[in-house]
Amino acid sequence: MKSLDIGILSVSLSVYSTQRLVEEARKRGHYAEQVDHSRCSVLLGWEGAGILYEGEDISRSFDLVIPRIGAKLTRHGAAVVKQFENHGVFSTARSLGIARARNKARTLQIMARKGIPIPKTLFSIDPETIADQLELLGGPPVVVKLQEGTQGLGVILAESQASARSLIDTFYKMDAGILVQEFIREAAGEDIRILVVGNRVVAAMKRQGVEGDFRANVHRGGTAQAVSLSPKEEAIALEAARHLSLGVAGVDLIRSQTGPKLLEVNASPGLQGIEAATGVNVAEAIIKYAEEHAHRKRK
Template identity: 35%
Template sequence: MTLRARIGILTVRGMNYHPTMRLAQAAEQRGCGIVAVHPYTVWPAFRKGLPVLSGNSSVQGLDAVLPRQGAEIKDASLPLISHFELMGVPVLNTRRAIERARHKFYTLQTLAAQGLPVAETIFATAPEGVADALQHFGAAGAVVKPVSGRQGSGICRMQAGIRLPSQLQAELDQGRGLLVQQFIAPQGRQDLRVLVLGDQVAAAMALRPAANDFRANFHLGGQARAIAPEPAIADLAVRAAQSMGLEIAGVDIINNAAGNAYVNEVNYAPGFRALEAATGQDIAAAIIAHVLTFVPHGRSSGFLQVSR
Protein backbone atom coordinates (compact mmCIF):
# COMPACT_ATOMS: atom_id res chain seq x y z
CA MET A 1 0.00 0.00 0.00
CA THR A 2 1.28 3.47 -0.89
CA LEU A 3 1.36 5.72 2.15
CA ARG A 4 1.04 9.48 2.10
CA ALA A 5 4.47 11.11 2.27
CA ARG A 6 4.80 13.92 4.82
CA ILE A 7 7.17 16.84 4.26
CA GLY A 8 8.15 19.19 7.06
CA ILE A 9 8.78 22.84 6.23
CA LEU A 10 11.01 24.55 8.78
CA THR A 11 9.60 28.06 9.14
CA VAL A 12 8.71 30.72 11.70
CA ARG A 13 6.22 32.48 9.41
CA GLY A 14 3.33 30.05 9.28
CA MET A 15 1.41 28.48 6.44
CA ASN A 16 0.07 31.76 5.01
CA TYR A 17 3.53 33.01 4.01
CA HIS A 18 3.68 32.90 0.20
CA PRO A 19 6.46 30.31 -0.37
CA THR A 20 5.13 28.02 2.36
CA MET A 21 1.56 28.31 1.08
CA ARG A 22 2.61 27.55 -2.50
CA LEU A 23 4.73 24.58 -1.42
CA ALA A 24 1.81 23.23 0.61
CA GLN A 25 -0.49 23.56 -2.42
CA ALA A 26 2.01 21.77 -4.64
CA ALA A 27 2.50 19.01 -2.08
CA GLU A 28 -1.25 18.46 -1.74
CA GLN A 29 -1.53 18.16 -5.52
CA ARG A 30 1.06 15.39 -5.34
CA GLY A 31 -0.87 13.65 -2.57
CA CYS A 32 1.63 14.64 0.11
CA GLY A 33 1.09 16.13 3.52
CA ILE A 34 2.84 19.29 4.71
CA VAL A 35 3.73 19.99 8.33
CA ALA A 36 4.97 23.39 9.48
CA VAL A 37 7.95 22.77 11.77
CA HIS A 38 8.48 25.80 14.00
CA PRO A 39 12.05 25.67 15.34
CA TYR A 40 10.95 27.19 18.65
CA THR A 41 8.30 24.54 19.38
CA VAL A 42 10.36 21.44 18.48
CA TRP A 43 13.56 20.73 20.40
CA PRO A 44 16.33 18.23 19.62
CA ALA A 45 17.25 15.91 22.45
CA PHE A 46 18.92 12.63 23.34
CA ARG A 47 17.21 9.84 25.27
CA LYS A 48 19.26 6.79 26.23
CA GLY A 49 21.87 7.90 23.72
CA LEU A 50 19.39 8.10 20.84
CA PRO A 51 18.41 11.27 18.97
CA VAL A 52 14.78 12.20 19.62
CA LEU A 53 12.65 15.33 19.51
CA SER A 54 10.70 17.00 22.29
CA GLY A 55 7.78 19.36 21.91
CA ASN A 56 5.30 19.49 19.04
CA SER A 57 4.18 15.92 18.33
CA SER A 58 2.89 16.72 14.82
CA VAL A 59 6.40 16.19 13.45
CA GLN A 60 6.12 12.41 13.82
CA GLY A 61 6.70 10.39 10.67
CA LEU A 62 8.20 13.08 8.46
CA ASP A 63 9.78 11.76 5.28
CA ALA A 64 11.77 14.88 4.43
CA VAL A 65 12.44 18.34 5.83
CA LEU A 66 12.72 21.54 3.83
CA PRO A 67 14.36 24.41 5.80
CA ARG A 68 12.79 27.68 4.61
CA GLN A 69 13.85 30.33 7.15
CA GLY A 70 16.16 31.97 4.66
CA ALA A 71 18.46 34.79 5.74
CA GLU A 72 16.53 35.16 8.99
CA ILE A 73 17.66 31.79 10.30
CA LYS A 74 19.18 31.96 13.77
CA ASP A 75 21.88 29.84 15.36
CA ALA A 76 19.25 28.15 17.55
CA SER A 77 17.64 26.55 14.48
CA LEU A 78 20.79 24.84 13.23
CA PRO A 79 20.94 22.03 15.84
CA LEU A 80 17.38 21.05 14.92
CA ILE A 81 18.33 20.78 11.25
CA SER A 82 21.38 18.65 11.99
CA HIS A 83 19.27 16.54 14.39
CA PHE A 84 16.89 15.64 11.58
CA GLU A 85 19.93 14.61 9.55
CA LEU A 86 21.27 12.55 12.46
CA MET A 87 17.93 10.76 12.67
CA GLY A 88 18.13 9.78 9.01
CA VAL A 89 15.54 12.21 7.65
CA PRO A 90 16.43 13.68 4.24
CA VAL A 91 16.99 17.43 4.69
CA LEU A 92 17.13 19.78 1.71
CA ASN A 93 19.30 21.73 2.37
CA THR A 94 21.72 20.41 4.97
CA ARG A 95 22.91 22.32 8.01
CA ARG A 96 26.47 22.53 6.69
CA ALA A 97 25.34 23.97 3.35
CA ILE A 98 23.01 26.43 5.09
CA GLU A 99 25.85 27.69 7.27
CA ARG A 100 27.84 28.52 4.15
CA ALA A 101 24.93 30.14 2.35
CA ARG A 102 23.55 32.27 5.18
CA HIS A 103 26.80 34.28 5.46
CA LYS A 104 27.55 36.19 2.27
CA PHE A 105 31.31 36.20 2.76
CA TYR A 106 31.43 32.48 3.58
CA THR A 107 29.57 32.05 0.30
CA LEU A 108 32.19 34.03 -1.62
CA GLN A 109 35.01 32.11 0.07
CA THR A 110 33.43 28.80 -0.93
CA LEU A 111 32.84 29.90 -4.52
CA ALA A 112 36.32 31.39 -4.95
CA ALA A 113 37.92 28.25 -3.53
CA GLN A 114 36.30 26.34 -6.41
CA GLY A 115 37.59 28.83 -8.97
CA LEU A 116 34.21 30.45 -9.62
CA PRO A 117 34.14 34.17 -10.49
CA VAL A 118 33.11 36.54 -7.69
CA ALA A 119 33.16 40.33 -7.50
CA GLU A 120 36.07 42.06 -5.77
CA THR A 121 35.05 42.21 -2.12
CA ILE A 122 36.59 43.27 1.19
CA PHE A 123 35.23 41.97 4.51
CA ALA A 124 35.49 44.73 7.10
CA THR A 125 35.05 44.31 10.85
CA ALA A 126 35.59 47.92 11.96
CA PRO A 127 34.77 51.41 10.65
CA GLU A 128 38.43 51.86 9.70
CA GLY A 129 38.21 48.76 7.52
CA VAL A 130 35.14 50.09 5.74
CA ALA A 131 36.86 53.46 5.19
CA ASP A 132 39.97 51.78 3.77
CA ALA A 133 37.84 49.61 1.49
CA LEU A 134 35.92 52.61 0.17
CA GLN A 135 39.20 54.39 -0.53
CA HIS A 136 40.37 51.31 -2.41
CA PHE A 137 37.33 51.33 -4.70
CA GLY A 138 37.74 55.02 -5.49
CA ALA A 139 35.30 57.47 -7.06
CA ALA A 140 32.86 54.81 -8.27
CA GLY A 141 32.22 53.88 -4.67
CA ALA A 142 31.22 50.43 -3.51
CA VAL A 143 28.24 48.40 -2.40
CA VAL A 144 28.16 47.90 1.37
CA LYS A 145 26.02 45.05 2.65
CA PRO A 146 25.45 43.05 5.84
CA VAL A 147 26.57 39.43 5.97
CA SER A 148 22.95 38.28 5.81
CA GLY A 149 19.68 39.84 4.80
CA ARG A 150 16.66 39.46 2.58
CA GLN A 151 15.08 41.37 -0.29
CA GLY A 152 17.91 43.90 -0.54
CA SER A 153 17.51 45.11 3.04
CA GLY A 154 20.46 47.09 4.42
CA ILE A 155 22.38 47.26 1.13
CA CYS A 156 23.60 50.68 0.05
CA ARG A 157 26.06 52.30 -2.31
CA MET A 158 28.70 54.46 -0.63
CA GLN A 159 31.70 56.63 -1.45
CA ALA A 160 34.70 57.37 0.74
CA GLY A 161 34.08 59.98 3.42
CA ILE A 162 30.38 59.21 3.86
CA ARG A 163 29.19 58.21 7.32
CA LEU A 164 27.89 54.67 7.68
CA PRO A 165 24.09 54.45 8.05
CA SER A 166 23.07 53.44 11.57
CA GLN A 167 21.79 50.06 10.38
CA LEU A 168 25.20 49.15 8.96
CA GLN A 169 27.08 50.64 11.92
CA ALA A 170 25.02 48.33 14.13
CA GLU A 171 26.33 45.35 12.15
CA LEU A 172 29.87 46.37 13.11
CA ASP A 173 28.93 47.16 16.71
CA GLN A 174 27.42 43.69 17.10
CA GLY A 175 30.51 42.00 15.70
CA ARG A 176 29.03 40.70 12.46
CA GLY A 177 31.11 42.66 9.97
CA LEU A 178 30.24 44.11 6.56
CA LEU A 179 30.98 43.29 2.94
CA VAL A 180 32.35 46.15 0.84
CA GLN A 181 32.01 45.09 -2.79
CA GLN A 182 32.90 46.62 -6.12
CA PHE A 183 30.06 48.60 -7.67
CA ILE A 184 28.88 47.35 -11.06
CA ALA A 185 26.82 50.06 -12.74
CA PRO A 186 23.28 49.09 -13.83
CA GLN A 187 23.86 50.48 -17.33
CA GLY A 188 24.61 47.52 -19.58
CA ARG A 189 24.45 45.17 -16.60
CA GLN A 190 22.27 42.09 -16.49
CA ASP A 191 21.17 40.62 -13.16
CA LEU A 192 20.07 37.00 -13.32
CA ARG A 193 18.36 34.73 -10.81
CA VAL A 194 18.74 31.05 -11.62
CA LEU A 195 16.90 28.33 -9.71
CA VAL A 196 18.95 25.14 -9.46
CA LEU A 197 17.45 21.83 -8.35
CA GLY A 198 20.06 19.12 -8.00
CA ASP A 199 22.23 19.30 -11.10
CA GLN A 200 19.65 21.03 -13.30
CA VAL A 201 18.50 24.59 -13.95
CA ALA A 202 14.76 24.61 -13.26
CA ALA A 203 14.02 28.22 -14.23
CA ALA A 204 15.70 31.58 -14.68
CA MET A 205 14.83 35.25 -14.95
CA ALA A 206 16.51 38.57 -15.59
CA LEU A 207 15.91 41.44 -13.18
CA ARG A 208 16.02 45.14 -13.97
CA PRO A 209 16.42 47.60 -11.06
CA ALA A 210 13.69 50.12 -10.36
CA ALA A 211 14.35 53.69 -11.50
CA ASN A 212 17.05 55.43 -9.44
CA ASP A 213 18.06 52.20 -7.70
CA PHE A 214 21.05 49.95 -8.35
CA ARG A 215 19.55 46.93 -6.55
CA ALA A 216 17.86 44.48 -8.91
CA ASN A 217 15.29 43.08 -6.50
CA PHE A 218 11.67 42.25 -7.28
CA HIS A 219 10.56 43.30 -3.79
CA LEU A 220 12.13 46.74 -4.31
CA GLY A 221 10.21 47.41 -7.50
CA GLY A 222 12.52 45.65 -9.93
CA GLN A 223 11.10 44.19 -13.13
CA ALA A 224 11.48 40.49 -13.92
CA ARG A 225 11.31 38.61 -17.22
CA ALA A 226 11.85 34.96 -18.04
CA ILE A 227 15.03 33.93 -19.81
CA ALA A 228 16.60 30.76 -21.15
CA PRO A 229 20.12 31.09 -19.75
CA GLU A 230 23.05 30.56 -22.06
CA PRO A 231 24.85 27.23 -21.48
CA ALA A 232 27.80 28.98 -19.81
CA ILE A 233 25.49 30.76 -17.35
CA ALA A 234 23.50 27.60 -16.63
CA ASP A 235 26.74 25.70 -16.01
CA LEU A 236 28.01 28.46 -13.72
CA ALA A 237 24.80 28.40 -11.69
CA VAL A 238 24.88 24.62 -11.25
CA ARG A 239 28.56 24.67 -10.29
CA ALA A 240 27.87 27.41 -7.76
CA ALA A 241 25.05 25.43 -6.13
CA GLN A 242 27.11 22.24 -6.07
CA SER A 243 30.17 23.98 -4.63
CA MET A 244 27.94 25.13 -1.76
CA GLY A 245 26.52 21.64 -1.27
CA LEU A 246 22.98 22.85 -2.00
CA GLU A 247 20.27 20.68 -3.56
CA ILE A 248 17.95 23.68 -3.87
CA ALA A 249 19.52 27.05 -4.65
CA GLY A 250 18.73 30.47 -6.00
CA VAL A 251 21.92 31.65 -7.68
CA ASP A 252 22.30 35.38 -8.32
CA ILE A 253 24.63 36.17 -11.22
CA ILE A 254 25.67 39.59 -12.51
CA ASN A 255 26.85 40.13 -16.07
CA ASN A 256 28.69 43.43 -16.33
CA ALA A 257 28.69 45.65 -19.42
CA ALA A 258 31.75 43.80 -20.76
CA GLY A 259 29.93 40.47 -20.53
CA ASN A 260 31.87 39.12 -17.54
CA ALA A 261 29.75 36.99 -15.21
CA TYR A 262 30.09 37.01 -11.42
CA VAL A 263 28.27 34.88 -8.87
CA ASN A 264 26.93 37.43 -6.41
CA GLU A 265 24.93 35.35 -3.93
CA VAL A 266 23.63 31.82 -3.48
CA ASN A 267 20.40 31.44 -1.51
CA TYR A 268 19.49 28.17 0.19
CA ALA A 269 15.77 29.01 0.53
CA PRO A 270 15.05 31.20 -2.49
CA GLY A 271 11.75 32.98 -2.79
CA PHE A 272 9.99 32.27 -6.07
CA ARG A 273 6.96 34.56 -6.35
CA ALA A 274 8.69 36.67 -9.02
CA LEU A 275 10.06 33.60 -10.78
CA GLU A 276 6.61 32.03 -11.07
CA ALA A 277 5.13 35.33 -12.27
CA ALA A 278 7.87 35.89 -14.85
CA THR A 279 8.11 32.36 -16.22
CA GLY A 280 4.59 31.01 -15.76
CA GLN A 281 6.17 27.85 -14.37
CA ASP A 282 4.95 26.03 -11.28
CA ILE A 283 8.15 26.46 -9.28
CA ALA A 284 6.61 25.13 -6.08
CA ALA A 285 5.70 21.88 -7.85
CA ALA A 286 9.24 21.56 -9.21
CA ILE A 287 10.69 21.97 -5.71
CA ILE A 288 8.32 19.41 -4.20
CA ALA A 289 9.04 16.96 -7.03
CA HIS A 290 12.76 17.28 -6.32
CA VAL A 291 12.25 16.77 -2.59
CA LEU A 292 10.25 13.61 -3.28
CA THR A 293 13.18 12.05 -5.13
CA PHE A 294 14.80 11.73 -1.69
CA VAL A 295 11.77 10.01 -0.11
CA PRO A 296 11.67 6.18 -0.10
CA HIS A 297 9.20 5.14 -2.80
CA GLY A 298 5.74 4.11 -1.72
CA ARG A 299 6.01 4.60 2.00
CA SER A 300 6.42 7.07 4.78
CA SER A 301 9.66 6.54 6.60
CA GLY A 302 8.47 6.97 10.17
CA PHE A 303 12.01 8.03 11.05
CA LEU A 304 11.07 10.48 13.81
CA GLN A 305 10.63 9.74 17.46
CA VAL A 306 9.01 12.37 19.66
CA SER A 307 9.53 12.61 23.39
CA ARG A 308 7.23 14.74 25.51
Protein backbone atom coordinates in the same frame (compact mmCIF):
# COMPACT_ATOMS: atom_id res chain seq x y z
CA MET B 1 4.98 5.82 -6.33
CA LYS B 2 4.57 5.47 -2.56
CA SER B 3 3.04 8.30 -0.58
CA LEU B 4 5.49 10.29 1.53
CA ASP B 5 5.16 12.22 4.77
CA ILE B 6 6.64 15.67 4.09
CA GLY B 7 7.45 18.35 6.65
CA ILE B 8 7.64 21.93 5.36
CA LEU B 9 9.75 23.86 7.88
CA SER B 10 8.20 27.32 7.78
CA VAL B 11 6.97 29.80 10.37
CA SER B 12 3.58 30.20 8.68
CA LEU B 13 1.26 28.41 6.27
CA SER B 14 0.20 31.83 4.94
CA VAL B 15 3.57 32.32 3.20
CA TYR B 16 3.15 31.88 -0.57
CA SER B 17 6.10 29.50 -0.98
CA THR B 18 4.90 27.29 1.86
CA GLN B 19 1.36 27.20 0.47
CA ARG B 20 2.61 26.20 -2.97
CA LEU B 21 4.81 23.40 -1.65
CA VAL B 22 1.99 21.96 0.45
CA GLU B 23 -0.39 22.27 -2.51
CA GLU B 24 1.91 20.47 -4.95
CA ALA B 25 2.82 17.75 -2.45
CA ARG B 26 -0.84 16.97 -1.82
CA LYS B 27 -1.60 17.00 -5.55
CA ARG B 28 0.96 14.23 -5.93
CA GLY B 29 -0.66 12.14 -3.19
CA HIS B 30 1.62 12.94 -0.29
CA TYR B 31 0.89 14.02 3.27
CA ALA B 32 2.34 17.51 3.76
CA GLU B 33 2.44 19.46 7.00
CA GLN B 34 3.78 22.90 7.82
CA VAL B 35 6.03 22.75 10.88
CA ASP B 36 6.97 26.01 12.61
CA HIS B 37 10.67 25.42 13.24
CA SER B 38 10.77 28.41 15.61
CA ARG B 39 8.63 26.35 17.99
CA CYS B 40 10.77 23.21 17.72
CA SER B 41 13.10 22.27 20.56
CA VAL B 42 16.15 20.13 19.83
CA LEU B 43 16.67 17.50 22.52
CA LEU B 44 20.22 16.23 23.10
CA GLY B 45 22.13 14.26 25.69
CA TRP B 46 19.62 11.68 26.89
CA GLU B 47 17.79 8.64 25.62
CA GLY B 48 15.06 9.57 23.17
CA ALA B 49 16.85 12.72 21.99
CA GLY B 50 14.98 14.27 19.10
CA ILE B 51 12.84 17.26 18.15
CA LEU B 52 10.03 18.36 20.41
CA TYR B 53 7.09 20.08 18.66
CA GLU B 54 3.69 20.66 20.21
CA GLY B 55 4.42 18.07 22.90
CA GLU B 56 5.58 15.33 20.53
CA ASP B 57 8.92 14.09 19.24
CA ILE B 58 8.73 14.58 15.46
CA SER B 59 12.31 13.58 14.62
CA ARG B 60 11.06 10.42 12.86
CA SER B 61 7.65 11.68 11.76
CA PHE B 62 8.63 12.58 8.18
CA ASP B 63 10.28 10.89 5.23
CA LEU B 64 11.74 14.23 4.21
CA VAL B 65 11.76 17.89 5.16
CA ILE B 66 11.86 21.00 2.98
CA PRO B 67 13.46 23.87 4.94
CA ARG B 68 12.10 27.39 4.51
CA ILE B 69 14.38 29.06 7.05
CA GLY B 70 14.20 32.86 7.43
CA ALA B 71 17.23 35.07 8.06
CA LYS B 72 16.50 35.73 11.74
CA LEU B 73 16.16 32.02 12.53
CA THR B 74 19.09 30.65 10.55
CA ARG B 75 21.06 29.16 13.45
CA HIS B 76 18.07 27.62 15.16
CA GLY B 77 16.54 26.45 11.88
CA ALA B 78 19.81 24.84 10.78
CA ALA B 79 20.05 23.05 14.14
CA VAL B 80 16.54 21.63 13.66
CA VAL B 81 17.43 20.47 10.14
CA LYS B 82 20.65 18.88 11.47
CA GLN B 83 18.65 16.92 14.03
CA PHE B 84 16.36 15.60 11.31
CA GLU B 85 19.47 14.61 9.35
CA ASN B 86 20.83 12.82 12.43
CA HIS B 87 17.68 10.68 12.40
CA GLY B 88 18.06 9.76 8.75
CA VAL B 89 15.47 12.18 7.36
CA PHE B 90 16.28 13.60 3.91
CA SER B 91 16.38 17.40 3.63
CA THR B 92 16.31 19.33 0.35
CA ALA B 93 18.97 21.62 1.85
CA ARG B 94 21.66 20.37 4.20
CA SER B 95 22.00 22.15 7.51
CA LEU B 96 25.61 23.13 6.79
CA GLY B 97 24.60 24.61 3.45
CA ILE B 98 21.84 26.67 5.06
CA ALA B 99 24.29 28.14 7.58
CA ARG B 100 26.96 28.85 4.97
CA ALA B 101 24.60 30.44 2.45
CA ARG B 102 23.22 32.86 5.05
CA ASN B 103 26.67 34.42 5.49
CA LYS B 104 27.64 36.26 2.30
CA ALA B 105 31.33 36.41 3.17
CA ARG B 106 31.54 32.67 3.83
CA THR B 107 29.68 31.91 0.61
CA LEU B 108 32.01 34.11 -1.43
CA GLN B 109 35.08 32.56 0.20
CA ILE B 110 33.89 29.12 -0.90
CA MET B 111 33.03 30.32 -4.39
CA ALA B 112 36.38 32.06 -4.86
CA ARG B 113 38.23 28.94 -3.71
CA LYS B 114 36.28 26.87 -6.24
CA GLY B 115 37.11 29.26 -9.07
CA ILE B 116 33.62 30.72 -9.50
CA PRO B 117 33.78 34.38 -10.63
CA ILE B 118 32.64 36.94 -8.05
CA PRO B 119 32.88 40.76 -7.82
CA LYS B 120 36.02 42.13 -6.17
CA THR B 121 35.19 41.89 -2.49
CA LEU B 122 36.89 42.59 0.81
CA PHE B 123 35.96 42.53 4.44
CA SER B 124 37.82 43.85 7.44
CA ILE B 125 37.23 44.87 11.04
CA ASP B 126 39.87 47.61 11.01
CA PRO B 127 38.35 51.08 10.46
CA GLU B 128 41.83 52.57 10.07
CA THR B 129 42.24 50.86 6.69
CA ILE B 130 39.04 52.19 5.07
CA ALA B 131 40.91 54.42 2.61
CA ASP B 132 43.15 51.53 1.55
CA GLN B 133 40.08 49.28 1.17
CA LEU B 134 38.40 51.74 -1.19
CA GLU B 135 41.60 52.10 -3.20
CA LEU B 136 41.83 48.32 -3.66
CA LEU B 137 38.32 48.34 -5.12
CA GLY B 138 39.12 51.12 -7.54
CA GLY B 139 37.63 53.85 -5.39
CA PRO B 140 33.99 54.83 -4.92
CA PRO B 141 31.26 54.15 -5.68
CA VAL B 142 31.33 50.86 -3.75
CA VAL B 143 28.62 48.56 -2.46
CA VAL B 144 28.48 47.94 1.28
CA LYS B 145 26.59 44.83 2.41
CA LEU B 146 25.70 43.30 5.72
CA GLN B 147 27.10 39.78 5.72
CA GLU B 148 23.74 38.34 6.77
CA GLY B 149 21.30 40.72 5.06
CA THR B 150 18.43 39.47 2.90
CA GLN B 151 15.87 40.71 0.34
CA GLY B 152 18.01 43.75 -0.46
CA LEU B 153 18.11 44.95 3.15
CA GLY B 154 21.53 46.02 4.38
CA VAL B 155 22.82 46.68 0.83
CA ILE B 156 23.89 50.30 0.35
CA LEU B 157 25.68 52.17 -2.43
CA ALA B 158 28.36 54.55 -1.16
CA GLU B 159 28.93 57.06 -3.96
CA SER B 160 31.81 59.05 -2.51
CA GLN B 161 34.82 58.38 -0.34
CA ALA B 162 33.32 60.46 2.46
CA SER B 163 30.00 58.58 2.42
CA ALA B 164 31.77 55.22 2.22
CA ARG B 165 34.01 56.14 5.15
CA SER B 166 31.04 57.30 7.23
CA LEU B 167 28.93 54.28 6.38
CA ILE B 168 31.66 51.70 6.99
CA ASP B 169 32.72 53.37 10.22
CA THR B 170 29.12 53.35 11.45
CA PHE B 171 28.76 49.62 10.75
CA TYR B 172 32.05 48.94 12.51
CA LYS B 173 30.84 50.79 15.61
CA MET B 174 27.62 48.75 15.53
CA ASP B 175 29.75 45.58 15.48
CA ALA B 176 27.96 44.54 12.29
CA GLY B 177 29.72 42.16 9.93
CA ILE B 178 29.99 43.78 6.50
CA LEU B 179 31.68 43.28 3.18
CA VAL B 180 32.57 45.88 0.58
CA GLN B 181 32.32 45.18 -3.15
CA GLU B 182 33.17 46.90 -6.38
CA PHE B 183 30.21 48.62 -8.02
CA ILE B 184 29.45 47.12 -11.42
CA ARG B 185 27.97 50.12 -13.17
CA GLU B 186 27.15 48.39 -16.44
CA ALA B 187 24.66 46.09 -14.67
CA ALA B 188 22.36 49.15 -14.54
CA GLY B 189 20.35 47.93 -11.56
CA GLU B 190 19.74 44.45 -13.01
CA ASP B 191 20.60 41.02 -11.72
CA ILE B 192 19.65 37.42 -12.51
CA ARG B 193 17.92 35.04 -10.08
CA ILE B 194 18.39 31.39 -11.04
CA LEU B 195 16.37 28.65 -9.34
CA VAL B 196 18.34 25.41 -9.05
CA VAL B 197 16.63 22.15 -8.11
CA GLY B 198 18.88 19.13 -7.88
CA ASN B 199 21.25 19.06 -10.84
CA ARG B 200 19.28 21.34 -13.14
CA VAL B 201 18.15 24.92 -13.55
CA VAL B 202 14.34 25.01 -13.52
CA ALA B 203 13.71 28.76 -13.91
CA ALA B 204 15.52 32.07 -14.26
CA MET B 205 14.40 35.69 -14.15
CA LYS B 206 15.99 39.07 -14.71
CA ARG B 207 15.22 41.56 -11.95
CA GLN B 208 15.29 45.32 -12.48
CA GLY B 209 15.42 47.74 -9.56
CA VAL B 210 13.14 50.74 -9.34
CA GLU B 211 14.46 53.93 -10.93
CA GLY B 212 17.19 55.43 -8.81
CA ASP B 213 17.80 52.20 -6.86
CA PHE B 214 20.72 49.99 -7.89
CA ARG B 215 19.30 46.98 -5.98
CA ALA B 216 17.45 44.62 -8.31
CA ASN B 217 15.11 43.04 -5.78
CA VAL B 218 11.37 42.42 -6.25
CA HIS B 219 10.82 42.84 -2.49
CA ARG B 220 12.15 46.39 -2.83
CA GLY B 221 9.66 47.28 -5.57
CA GLY B 222 11.60 46.05 -8.60
CA THR B 223 10.21 44.17 -11.58
CA ALA B 224 11.06 40.75 -13.02
CA GLN B 225 10.78 38.86 -16.28
CA ALA B 226 11.90 35.48 -17.62
CA VAL B 227 15.41 35.41 -19.04
CA SER B 228 17.52 33.02 -21.10
CA LEU B 229 20.85 32.00 -19.59
CA SER B 230 24.20 31.52 -21.22
CA PRO B 231 25.88 28.13 -20.72
CA LYS B 232 28.37 29.81 -18.36
CA GLU B 233 25.62 31.37 -16.23
CA GLU B 234 23.87 28.03 -15.93
CA ALA B 235 27.13 26.29 -15.01
CA ILE B 236 27.91 28.87 -12.31
CA ALA B 237 24.48 28.41 -10.73
CA LEU B 238 24.72 24.61 -10.69
CA GLU B 239 28.25 24.65 -9.29
CA ALA B 240 27.34 27.16 -6.57
CA ALA B 241 24.42 25.07 -5.34
CA ARG B 242 26.54 21.92 -5.40
CA HIS B 243 29.43 23.48 -3.46
CA LEU B 244 27.01 24.56 -0.71
CA SER B 245 25.22 21.17 -0.61
CA LEU B 246 21.88 22.77 -1.46
CA GLY B 247 19.37 20.65 -3.35
CA VAL B 248 17.23 23.75 -3.79
CA ALA B 249 18.85 27.15 -4.17
CA GLY B 250 18.31 30.63 -5.52
CA VAL B 251 21.55 31.81 -7.12
CA ASP B 252 21.99 35.51 -7.86
CA LEU B 253 24.32 36.63 -10.64
CA ILE B 254 25.22 39.98 -12.12
CA ARG B 255 26.27 40.54 -15.73
CA SER B 256 29.47 42.53 -16.12
CA GLN B 257 31.75 43.49 -19.01
CA THR B 258 34.03 40.61 -18.01
CA GLY B 259 31.23 38.04 -17.77
CA PRO B 260 28.74 36.83 -15.16
CA LYS B 261 29.69 37.08 -11.50
CA LEU B 262 28.03 35.42 -8.52
CA LEU B 263 26.54 37.75 -5.91
CA GLU B 264 25.03 35.34 -3.37
CA VAL B 265 23.15 32.10 -2.85
CA ASN B 266 19.80 31.77 -1.08
CA ALA B 267 19.02 28.47 0.66
CA SER B 268 15.29 29.27 0.94
CA PRO B 269 14.47 31.14 -2.28
CA GLY B 270 11.01 32.66 -2.59
CA LEU B 271 8.78 31.12 -5.22
CA GLN B 272 6.19 33.81 -5.83
CA GLY B 273 8.25 36.18 -7.96
CA ILE B 274 9.92 33.55 -10.11
CA GLU B 275 6.75 31.52 -10.71
CA ALA B 276 4.91 34.68 -11.73
CA ALA B 277 7.71 35.94 -13.98
CA THR B 278 8.45 32.64 -15.73
CA GLY B 279 5.23 30.63 -15.54
CA VAL B 280 7.27 27.64 -14.33
CA ASN B 281 5.81 25.41 -11.62
CA VAL B 282 8.87 25.57 -9.39
CA ALA B 283 7.04 24.10 -6.38
CA GLU B 284 6.23 20.94 -8.35
CA ALA B 285 9.88 20.60 -9.42
CA ILE B 286 10.96 20.78 -5.76
CA ILE B 287 8.45 18.11 -4.72
CA LYS B 288 9.55 15.82 -7.57
CA TYR B 289 13.19 16.25 -6.54
CA ALA B 290 12.31 15.51 -2.92
CA GLU B 291 10.35 12.38 -3.96
CA GLU B 292 13.28 10.97 -5.89
CA HIS B 293 15.80 11.40 -3.10
CA ALA B 294 13.50 10.36 -0.24
CA HIS B 295 12.66 7.12 -2.07
CA ARG B 296 16.37 6.46 -2.62
CA LYS B 297 17.01 6.90 1.10
CA ARG B 298 14.29 4.37 1.93
CA LYS B 299 15.94 1.59 -0.11
